[in-house]
Amino acid sequence: MENSSELRKWLDDFNLSHPLVIAGPCSAETEEQVLTIAHQLKDSDATVLRAGIWKPRTRPGNFEGVGALGLKWLQKAKEETGMLTTTEVANPNHVELALKHDVDILWIGARTTVSPFIVQEIADALKGTDKVVLVKNPVNPDLSLWLGAVERLHTADIKNLGVIHRGFSAYEKTKYRNNPEWQIPIELQNKFPDLPLILDPSHIAGRRDIIFDLCQTGLDLNYDGIMVETHHTPDKAWSDAAQQITPKTLIQIMEDLQVRKEVSVSEEFQNKLNTLRSKIDIADSQILDILSKRMKISEEIGQVKKDQNVAILQTKRWNEILGKMVLEGEEKGLSEEFVLRMFKAIHQESINHQQKILDGIN
Ligand code: PEP
Ligand code: MN
Numbered sequence: 001m002e003n004s005s006e007l008r009k010w011l012d013d014f015n016l017s018h019p020l021v022i023a024g025p026c027s028a029e030t031e032e033q034v035l036t037i038a039h040q041l042k043d044s045d046a047t048v049l050r051a052g053i054w055k056p057r058t059r060p061g062n063f064e065g066v067g068a069l070g071l072k073w074l075q076k077a078k079e080e081t082g083m084l085t086t087t088e089v090a091n092p093n094h095v096e097l098a099l100k101h102d103v104d105i106l107w108i109g110a111r112t113t114v115s116p117f118i119v120q121e122i123a124d125a126l127k128g129t130d131k132v133v134l135v136k137n138p139v140n141p142d143l144s145l146w147l148g149a150v151e152r153l154h155t156a157d158i159k160n161l162g163v164i165h166r167g168f169s170a171y172e173k174t175k176y177r178n179n180p181e182w183q184i185p186i187e188l189q190n191k192f193p194d195l196p197l198i199l200d201p202s203h204i205a206g207r208r209d210i211i212f213d214l215c216q217t218g219l220d221l222n223y224d225g226i227m228v229e230t231h232h233t234p235d236k237a238w239s240d241a242a243q244q245i246t247p248k249t250l251i252q253i254m255e256d257l258q259v260r261k262e263v264s265v266s267e268e269f270q271n272k273l274n275t276l277r278s279k280i281d282i283a284d285s286q287i288l289d290i291l292s293k294r295m296k297i298s299e300e301i302g303q304v305k306k307d308q309n310v311a312i313l314q315t316k317r318w319n320e321i322l323g324k325m326v327l328e329g330e331e332k333g334l335s336e337e338f339v340l341r342m343f344k345a346i347h348q349e350s351i352n353h354q355q356k357i358l359d360g361i362n
Pocket of ligand 1: 026052056109110136166203
């Protein structure tokens with residue numbers, strides 16, 4: 001992919017807002033539901049209405065979408081509100097139906113991006129289209145797979161491309177439904193600064209209370225837009241109920257967010273600084289997460305030692321760790337002094353955690 005500003009031209013051509021706001025329900029459920037939500041969004045910053053018509057569900061037996069019928073409801077919503085529309089396509093048949101019903105923006109879902117075969121079929125079906133196509137990150141944290149999908153579309157002569165960051169699934173449960181792994185979209189942004197990058201806080205969060213914070217981080221990291229699942233009665237939604245917010249909440253969020261504007265030189269400096277600070281904040285949280293994981297392992301070791309009646313401090317093992325870490329640190333540009341001081345602090349905290357286990361304090 002060339003580094004051409006043509007990639008982001010569609011943001012201007014379509015006269016879309018900055019940041020681009022895409023909103024609407026996870027799934028189209030009924031005609032009335034789609035139209036009610038569209039009308040409630042009409043006076044918000046959302047310029048594009050989303051609704052899933054075909055729903056990729058991890059397990060069978062859940063609501064799998066209303067199918068092609070819902071495309072008529074999207075068309076009607078567009079006529080009545082003037083909003084553009086977007087839906088997910090997962091095979092060439094979806095593409096054909098979506099194009100026939102004049103859907104403006106098509107997105108490729110996370111479970112589709114993982115499959116080069118299907119992405120290629122979709123790219124072939126879309127060949128040469130001037131519709132906007134947005135590619136969600138694959139479910140697994142693999143930047144090449146994500147870029148590979150974009151490349152297949154680009155090679156099929158699809159000019160109006162963008163990507164959506166919706167987080168990555170992990171075996172371990174965290175506060176997120178899908179871990180953001182911000183370093184991945186940041187690397188993508190560094191490689192292709194002209195590829196519009198949109199945040200999907202809903203599927204990262206899986207819950208409504210952290211949508212605002214995620215949006216703010218996205219804007220601080222210079223994302224071009226957000227896609228937020230929005231429903232008039234979120235708790236009654238047929239899919240992803242816990243993460244949907246009302247159009248009214250979305251309007252409030254947009255009011256409270258600090259949005260970057262076109263700026264002077266000094267403001268540009270401030271923006272750069274803010275972006276770098278957001279990156280530092282993300283790295284710092286990751287450091288805490290990993291330290292907390294390490295301490296949990298220490299506690300497990302404490303339990304094993306307790307069961308076997310073994311002393312906490314194992315000097316030989318500890319000296320081996322230190323030696324190894326100093327060498328590894330050097331390769332990574334960290335001074336010996338720093339590595340030693342840091343690991344002494346980590347070791348002390350680790351001993352404290354193990355001691356608590358041995359003392360039977362939980
Ligand atoms: C969705 O946007 O409703 C959806 C199914 O998303 P994802 O592909 O990110 O899971
Ligand atoms: Mn959803």
